[in-house]
Structures are given as structure tokens and as C-alpha cells.
Amino acid sequence: MDxxxxxxxxxxxxxxxxxxxLSIVRDYHLAEDVYQETMVRAIEHSDTFENETxxxxxxxxxxxxxxxxxxxxxxxxxxxxxxEVLDLVESEWSRMTPMSSQDMAQALEHCxxxxxxxxxxxxxxxxxxxLTGHEIARVTDRKxxxxxxxxxxxxxxxxxxxxRQTASRGAAS
Amino acid sequence: xxxxxxxxDDLAALLAGYEQGNLSPAELAALNDRLxxxxxxxxxxxxxxxxxxxxxxxYQVDATGSIPFESAVDAAxxxxxxxxxxxxxxxxxxxxxxxxxxxxxxxPVSSSESSSPTGRIAIxxxxxxxxxxWGSDPLTEGMPIADRTxxxxxxxxxxxxxxxxxxxxxxxxxxxxxxxxxxxxxxxRAVFDCPPSMKGFSVGLPGVEVMDLGTRFAVAQSEVxxxxxHVLKGHVRxxxxxxxxxxxxxxxxxxxxxxxxxxxxxxxxxxxxVHAFDSERGDEVLISDTRGDRVLxxxxxxxxxxxxxxxxxxxxxxxxxxxxxxxxxxxxxxESDAGGRILCFDREGRYESTYCAGSPGVTPDTLVFGxxxxxxxxxxxxxxxxxxxxxxxxxxxxxxxxxxxxxxxHFGVPRGMCFDDRGRLxxxxxxxxxxxxxxxxxxAKPGRLLxxxxxxxxxxxxxxxxxxxxxxxxxxxPGSGLWSVYxxxxxxxxxxVALNFVVEAQRLDDGSTLVVDTSARLVFRVLADGEIxxxxxxxxxxxxxxxxxxxxxNPLTEKE
Numbered sequence: 174m175d176x177x178x179x180x181x182x183x184x185x186x187x188x189x190x191x192x193x194x195l196s197i198v199r200d201y202h203l204a205e206d207v208y209q210e211t212m213v214r215a216i217e218h219s220d221t222f223e224n225e226t227x228x229x230x231x232x233x234x235x236x237x238x239x240x241x242x243x244x245x246x247x248x249x250x251x252x253x254x255x256x257e258v259l260d261l262v263e264s265e266w267s268r269m270t271p272m273s274s275q276d277m278a279q280a281l282e283h284c285x286x287x288x289x290x291x292x293x294x295x296x297x298x299x300x301x302x303x304l305t306g307h308e309i310a311r312v313t314d315r316k317x318x319x320x321x322x323x324x325x326x327x328x329x330x331x332x333x334x335x336x337r338q339t340a341s342r343g344a345a346s
Numbered sequence: 347x348x349x350x351x352x353x354x355d356d357l358a359a360l361l362a363g364y365e366q367g368n369l370s371p372a373e374l375a376a377l378n379d380r381l382x383x384x385x386x387x388x389x390x391x392x393x394x395x396x397x398x399x400x401x402x403x404x405y406q407v408d409a410t411g412s413i414p415f416e417s418a419v420d421a422a423x424x425x426x427x428x429x430x431x432x433x434x435x436x437x438x439x440x441x442x443x444x445x446x447x448x449x450x451x452x453x454p455v456s457s458s459e460s461s462s463p464t465g466r467i468a469i470x471x472x473x474x475x476x477x478x479x480w481g482s483d484p485l486t487e488g489m490p491i492a493d494r495t496x497x498x499x500x501x502x503x504x505x506x507x508x509x510x511x512x513x514x515x516x517x518x519x520x521x522x523x524x525x526x527x528x529x530x531x532x533x534x535r536a537v538f539d540c541p542p543s544m545k546g547f548s549v550g551l552p553g554v555e556v557m558d559l560g561t562r563f564a565v566a567q568s569e570v571x572x573x574x575x576h577v578l579k580g581h582v583r584x585x586x587x588x589x590x591x592x593x594x595x596x597x598x599x600x601x602x603x604x605x606x607x608x609x610x611x612x613x614x615x616x617x618x619x620v621h622a623f624d625s626e627r628g629d630e631v632l633i634s635d636t637r638g639d640r641v642l643x644x645x646x647x648x649x650x651x652x653x654x655x656x657x658x659x660x661x662x663x664x665x666x667x668x669x670x671x672x673x674x675x676x677x678x679x680x681e682s683d684a685g686g687r688i689l690c691f692d693r694e695g696r697y698e699s700t701y702c703a704g705s706p707g708v709t710p711d712t713l714v715f716g717x718x719x720x721x722x723x724x725x726x727x728x729x730x731x732x733x734x735x736x737x738x739x740x741x742x743x744x745x746x747x748x749x750x751x752x753x754x755x756h757f758g759v760p761r762g763m764c765f766d767d768r769g770r771l772x773x774x775x776x777x778x779x780x781x782x783x784x785x786x787x788x789x790a791k792p793g794r795l796l797x798x799x800x801x802x803x804x805x806x807x808x809x810x811x812x813x814x815x816x817x818x819x820x821x822x823x824p825g826s827g828l829w830s831v832y833x834x835x836x837x838x839x840x841x842x843v844a845l846n847f848v849v850e851a852q853r854l855d856d857g858s859t860l861v862v863d864t865s866a867r868l869v870f871r872v873l874a875d876g877e878i879x880x881x882x883x884x885x886x887x888x889x890x891x892x893x894x895x896x897x898x899x900n901p902l903t904e905k906e
Contacts, residue, residue: 188396188399188400189396191396191399191403192392192393192395192396192397192398192399192400193392193395193396195395195398195399195402196391196392196394196395199364199365199366199367201399201402201403204399254364254374254377254378254381255378257378257382258378258381258382261381261382261388262381262388262391262392265385265388265389265391265392266392269389269392269393269396274403277400278400278403278404281400281401281404282404285404296401297405300401300402300404300405301405305366306362306366318359321358321359321362322355322358322359324358324362325354325355325357325358325361325362326355328394328397328398329354331397331401332393332394332397335397335400341698341699
């Protein structure tokens with residue numbers, strides 16, 4: 174495959190790859206680093222990819238190894254899923270429908286607006302103010318378990334909304 | 347994705363703990379076990395991290411407020427105007443991607459660092475375009491733009507220049523991007539919103555330089571009519587560099603505006619015209635130009651904004667007719683042909699779904715949402731019945747012979763329709779001049795004839811229930827227009843205006859009325875004081891029929 178095709182194909186799957194890496198390293202900035210590094214390595218190996226399936230499988234494998242290696246280098250305590258689970262999770266990623274960053278950003282923005290004020294506030298505390306669930310519980314005078322539960326339902330709602338949005342756009346195009 | 351929101355509640359604490367790295371060994375084992383044995387949980391695990399990555403990315407952009415331009419551009423934090431934020435995120439994502447593509451492709455393999463990849467410096471990016479017909483090479487949203495000329499024929503394009511100046515081009519407009527701190531306005535209308543970090547940003551015009559002193563301002567430029575500068579916020583300095591006033595400087599503060607003649611011989615204070623320039627989104631009016639196979643959009647002043655959909659849209663739309671906004675904030679539009687479909691669009695005119703597939707022999711006309719949330723429509727000219735849409739199909743709600751005990755009674759041209767505040771469905775028959783009330787969907791016998799509400803109207807075409815009053819458009823002769831017909835005696839709802847064949851009308855909050863005159867091929871806004879504003883002066887209508895007022899916000903959005 175030529176370099177441009179490699180870049181574009183990997184870019185098309187960017188939200189998915191960053192999510193995959195994040196599920197291992199659990200630090201967004203580290204996930205971005207691993208993604209960039211993986212991308213550069215994919216470019217360097219572009220001649221060796223036979224097709225997109227080959228490319229994407231290769232990227233997932235490299236991203237996984239890079240993530241684990243990075244955690245080791247950073248001396249992070251490896252609270253990690255076991256290898257068998259990682260294999261299963263990795264193969265599940267290959268079945269997901271790719272979504273471009275732009276589509277994802279637009280859909281997310283739309284879906285955030287559909288949330289109640291209260292739900293949005295929770296998301297903002299978690300991600301704009303980087304509060305942990307326990308910290309949010311303290312601020313809002315709720316039990317941590319209740320905060321996690323509510324956040325989790327908000328995620329489900331957002332995710333469903335994003336899937337609907339992207340499906341309807343896909344149908345339209 | 348088919349699982350209910352509660353299905354993975356038991357995973358909430360495990361996922362949160364895993365994400366934060368504070369699971370106990372027992373909890374980690376429980377998570378491992380769950381993921382091994384539950385494929386749906388594995389799928390959700392992946393979607394969870396894809397989603398949280400996207401949310402983090404979104405708030406990261408929000409925190410830095412910056413979009414990565416080339417290094418030559420000052421990367422100061424940006425201040426986006428209200429209502430533009432989501433564009434920033436999408437654009438930021440797109441710009442990051444595009445910049446990365448260029449960088450990565452040209453990055454020398456195995457070298458430690460690369461040189462500047464693109465040669466030309468990106469000084470702006472297109473954040474959003476709405477109904478734009480490009481007069482220059484088309485731009486795509488998120489595309490970094492180097493120094494060049496940009497022209498649009500219609501619609502609106504929002505660009506971010508340098509490290510934060512927002513520029514909205516409105517309608518037929520052409521500008522040249524000279525650099526991150528300067529643009530040249532060739533013609534048209536544009537609004538500039540400059541954050542404090544961009545103080546000194548300037549707009550060049552023939553013989554004039556408009557410099558921002560920390561503000562929001564608008565410029566209109568015409569070779570014939572000269573230049574208008576309107577200051578919506580803050581201050582600007584207008585420096586004359588040619589003509590009889592060469593060397594003169596005019597300082598303008600908020601709510602001030604000036605007109606400069608084309609030959610730069612005179613400068614006159616004029617009234618600020620916020621509406622003509624306001625780049626914030628306001629209420630809009632959609633007009634079904636049925637014979638033109640398109641739906642056009644206007645602001646409330648009748649300023650043409652652009653096309654909502656056309657026959658070239660995807661999917662193509664034939665003879666758009668009835669139009670209504672649903673309780674979900676989407677726009678529903680009927681094709682006024684036999685077998686016509688009812689399509690659903692978002693507020694930007696993007697197709698979302700086919701709401702009703704259409705039936706042979708049925709021509710949807712007026713659309714109304716009922717108190718039950720279902721969509722109803724009249725078929726005035728074909729089957730002459732009233733329908734309700736259920737599960738994407740039209741079902742007869744009121745038959746043509748609507749009174750079983752009086753078989754002779756039937757609809758002639760059932761055109762207008764609305765629900766009153768009691769949930770009754772009112773239908774206007776243009777042929778008989780009657781308005782009839784039928785039991786609504788929540789009554790014991792939905793669709794049953796209840797009473798004759800008004801008779802003797804002159805060819806009533808549309809109905810409107812507002813503020814406990816029933817309005818009807820009447821057509822033909824000097825009485826053409828919108829009339830209040832119930833419960834008080836009939837009275838014209840606007841000052842007398844010479845109208846021909848009025849199909850639909852809307853009452854606006856300020857007491858003015860929008861009137862669609864199909865045979866005159868015009869739409870008017872009749873103000874409470876009798877002044878008439880013509881809609882569509884910039885874009886000739888071919889056969890307007892229906893009109894929709896699209897409010898700024900969907901009031902139901904916040905409800906969950």
C-alpha cells in the first residue's frame with residue numbers, strides 16, 4: 174500500500190484506535206502518544222501491507238504492544254486485563270464500524286446537547302475539570318456508587334445517540 | 347447497541363475503577379471474567395473507551411481552545427462566539443487530521459525530524475458552511491486555508507482566521523485572506539469577531555482600512571453603494587486612505603454605524619442594522635417553493651440565507667409542499683405529488699429519514715403534528731381525506747365521506763388543518779368554505795365529526811390555532827389574506843394588503859404576519875403597523891406554497 178493510503182486508512186479509524194489504546198493505557202495523553210507512534214511505524218512499513226485488513230490488524234497489534242511497553246517504561250503499575258481478555262477485546266475491535274474524528278466530534282456535540290443540564294454537568298466535572306468519581310461524589314454530596322452508576326447511564330445514552338446519529342448520516346450519504 | 351441503558355449497570359464501578367487504575371485484584375479478576383464470557387460486555391467495553399476518548403478529546407480542545415495552525419501563526423488561546431463551539435471541536439479534529447496527513451506523508455522516513463511540510467502557511471480554516479454555493483474553489487469544513495481569495499454566492503461560511511478571529515461571510519461575498527491579521531473585503535457582507543488576543547486585526551477596503559480595537563463588527567461592501575461599517579460590540583477605527591476624506595479617522599463604538607460613499611467623498615452616521623449582519627443564528631423562515639422544487643431559508647427580515655433543500659439534494663426532493671417542525675426539532679417536508687413521500691431533515695437541511703413512504707393516489711399537502719405526537723396530513727386534491735402516519739405509512743384518519751349518518755357530506759378540497767387547544771382536529775374545506783371540528787386522537791372516537799365551527803369563508807386554504815383563536819387564510823378578491831375567524835366574528839389579522847392567491851400564513855410573536863401569495867409568487871411579512879417586507883427579493887420564487895417559522899432553539903431539546 175502507498176503511504177498516503179496507509180495514513181488515510183489509519184486516520185479513518187482514529188477514534189477507534191485511540192479508544193483501543195486508551196483501554197490499555199487509561200491515560201488520554203499517553204493514548205495519543207501511542208497512536209502517533211503507531212502511525213509513524215505504519216508509514217515506515219507501508220510497503221509491506223497487502224490490504225486494509227492486513228494494515229488494521231497490524232496497527233492493532235503494534236498499538237497494543239506499544240501501549241504495554243509504554244506502561245512499563247513509565248513504571249506504571251500494570252493493573253491490566255489478562256492476555257486472553259486482551260485478545261478477545263482486540264478481535265472485537267475489528268468488528269466495530271469505523272467512524273471519522275469529524276463525524277464523531279459532530280455526533281458527540283449533538284448528543285451532549287440532548288442531555289439534561291444535570292447530566293452534562295456530570296460529564297463536565299469528570300472531563301473538563303478532571304474530577305474522579307469520588308471527587309464528584311464529594312462535590313455533589315452523593316454516594317460514589319451512585320455517581321458511577323449515573324455517569325455510566327449517561328455514557329450509554331451518549332453512545333446510543335452517537336450510533337443513531339452516525340447511522341442516519343451514513344444512510345443519508 | 348440494543349441493550350437497555352441499565353443492562354451494564356453492574357459494570358459501572360468496574361469500568362470506572364479500571365479506567366482510574368484502582369481496581370482491587372478481586373475486582374480486576376471479576377472484570378476479566380466478565381469480558382471473557384460476555385461478548386456484549388466486550389463490545390460495550392470497547393465502545394466505552396472509544397466514547398470516553400472522544401469526550402476527553404472534546405474537552406481537551408475546549409480547555410486549550412486552539413486549533414493547530416502552522417507554527418508561524420501565533421497560537422494564542424481563542425475565544426469562539428456563542429453557539430459556535432461544536433464547530434470548533436469538529437474543525438479542530440479535522441484540522442488535526444489534515445495537518446497530520448500532510449506532515450506524515452511528507453515526513454522523511456527514518457529521519458528524526460522533518461522540515462516544514464506544506465510550504466505555504468495556513469492562515470485560516472473553514473469551520474462551517476451552511477447552504478453555500480461557492481464562487482471560488484470549494485472549501486471543505488476543517489480545511490486549512492493559505493492566503494487566497496474566497497467567494498461565496500449564497501449561504502453562510504464561518505472561518506477562523508489566525509489564532510481566533512471568527513469571520514462569517516453572508517450571502518454573495520468575496521474576500522481575500524492576506525494573512526492572520528488582515529483580510530481584504532472585495533464585496534458583500536461579513537461579520538468579524540475578534541478576541542482580545544487579535545486586537546489590531548484589520549479589514550481592507552478600497553480607500554478604507556477598518557481596524558479592530560477588540561470587538562465585534564460587520565462590514566458591507568459594494569462598488570455602487572459604498573461601504574457600511576457596523577459595530578456590534580467594542581470599538582473599531584475606520585481610517586480613510588483615499589478620496590476627499592484621505593487621512594481622516596473615524597472611531598466607532600458599540601451600536602454605532604457609518605456609511606461611506608463609494609467615491610469616499612462623504613461619511614454619514616447610520617442606524618445600526620444588527621439583523622442584516624448578525625452571524626448568530628436567529629429564527630429562520632423556510633419557504634416551500636413547490637414549483638421551484640426547493641425549500642429556501644430566510645431570516646425574519648426576509649434576508650435570503652440560502653437553500654434548505656433542492657431537487658439536487660440527496661435524496662432529491664420533488665415538489666416540496668407542506669412543511670412542519672416536529673416535537674423532536676426536526677423538519678418534516680411533504681412531496682406534493684401523488685405518492686409523495688414525507689421526508690425528515692435536520693435543521694441544516696440534511697436528510698435524516700423517510701418518515702412516510704408515500705401511497706399511490708395520495709398527495710400529502712398540509713402537515714400537522716397532533717397531541718399524540720403523530721403526524722397528520724391532508725390530501726386536498728387527490729383522495730381528499732385526512733391521514734395519520736403510523737409506522738412509516740399513511741392511514742386514513744378522516745374519510746372523504748366524513749359523516750356516516752349523512753352520506754352526502756364529503757370533503758371538496760380539505761386543505762388547511764390544525765389542532766385546537768382541546769385536541770380537536772379542525773379541517774378547512776376550500777370548496778365549501780367550511781371549517782369542521784373532528785374528534786382528536788385522544789378522544790373516544792377519533793376522527794368523528796363534532797361540529798361545524800365556521801362556514802361561509804372565502805376559499806379557506808390554511809388554518810392556524812393561536813392564543814385561543816382560529817385563523818384562516820382566505821383567498822380571492824379584496825379579502826385575501828389571514829383572518830381571525832373564531833370565536834370572535836371574522837376580522838382581518840393584518841392591515842389590508844393587495845394579495846391574490848394566499849395559501850398559507852403564519853402569525854409571528856411581534857404581531858406581524860407572514861403571507862404566502864402563490865399566484866404573485868411572493869411572500870410578504872405584513873408588520874403590525876402595516877409596513878410590508880418582501881421575502882425572497884434576492885432569490886426569485888417560482889411557486890411558493892407553504893411556510894414554516896423555525897425557532898432558534900427547539901424548546902423540547904432539554905426535556906428527557
